[in-house]
Amino acid sequence: MINLISMLKTYLGFLLILALITACATTTVREHPTLESQLLDVDSVLIVTPAVTIEQINFSADNERLIDLENTIKNDLISLATRELTARGFEVVDYDLEKAISEDENLAYAVNQAEEGFSEAKETLYEEQLSEEEKRKFQVSVGTAVNIISEKSGADAVLLMHYIGYEKSAGYVAKDVAVGVLSGLLLGVVPTSGNTSSYVEVAFIDGVTGDVLWTNVFSAATLDLTAANKAMEAFPEDIDSPDVSGPEKLSETEQQ
Numbered sequence: 567m568i569n570l571i572s573m574l575k576t577y578l579g580f581l582l583i584l585a586l587i588t589a590c591a592t593t594t595v596r597e598h599p600t601l602e603s604q605l606l607d608v609d610s611v612l613i614v615t616p617a618v619t620i621e622q623i624n625f626s627a628d629n630e631r632l633i634d635l636e637n638t639i640k641n642d643l644i645s646l647a648t649r650e651l652t653a654r655g656f657e658v659v660d661y662d663l664e665k666a667i668s669e670d671e672n673l674a675y676a677v678n679q680a681e682e683g684f685s686e687a688k689e690t691l692y693e694e695q696l697s698e699e700e701k702r703k704f705q706v707s708v709g710t711a712v713n714i715i716s717e718k719s720g721a722d723a724v725l726l727m728h729y730i731g732y733e734k735s736a737g738y739v740a741k742d743v744a745v746g747v748l749s750g751l752l753l754g755v756v757p758t759s760g761n762t763s764s765y766v767e768v769a770f771i772d773g774v775t776g777d778v779l780w781t782n783v784f785s786a787a788t789l790d791l792t793a794a795n796k797a798m799e800a801f802p803e804d805i806d807s808p809d810v811s812g813p814e815k816l817s818e819t820e821q822q
Contacts, residue, residue: 716773
């Protein structure tokens with residue numbers, strides 16, 4: 567359901583962006599130009615089952631999928647997203663998407679198309695580093711397939727979450743240590759390389775237009791929710807929700 571190659575390309579691009587950061591403040595957040603006005607029509611959100619891929623990198627064998635850890639991270643991501651969305655005034659739709667997909671080929675196809683649509687949108691969203699002032703210059707869509715998801719679930723918007731990670735096996739770590747020692751002896755420099763890493767993408771999609779309202783990416787040197795927590799910190803609030811400081815938020819918007 568997810569184009570892993572596209573995701574890896576975005577990850578590498580993200581690392582390049584980090585490497586190019588200068589004194590000018592940059593951001594990994596991307597927002598729709600009319601985010602506030604579109605949020606007025608979004609009260610409920612469906613969390614699409616996160617796409618999670620975690621591998622153990624082995625020294626003398628093929629890489630191994632860590633299925634148990636993938637399932638743990640997947641459940642933790644859903645819990646995190648539910649908590650963050652609720653805290654920002656959104657209603658999280660209680661809909662068994664996995665069951666519905668297994669019973670409805672059209673819905674399964676629509677979810678796949680939405681995922682593919684976001685993979686294509688990322689090519690535009692993350693082709694360059696941007697400042698805070700430039701993050702709202704994008705108006706991209708994942709396509710109309712998201713309409714089916716919205717109609718079936720009753721949600722105004724959908725949340726996509728992608729997670730890739732790796733950990734090095736004991737043999738691979740030992741190899742890294744040996745290389746590090748040798749490099750230190752020969753060059754006087756000991757290279758450092760993390761034994762674990764994770765990368766997260768979060769996308770907030772309008773269920774009617776298919777527009778990407780908000781998205782963020784983040785990476786961390788851990789196999790947990792560190793990157794996801796950081797990515798969600800900038801998630802927008804439901805500005806017309808009575809559970810959030812709505813009047814203050816609206817007054818800020820009106821002043822812009």
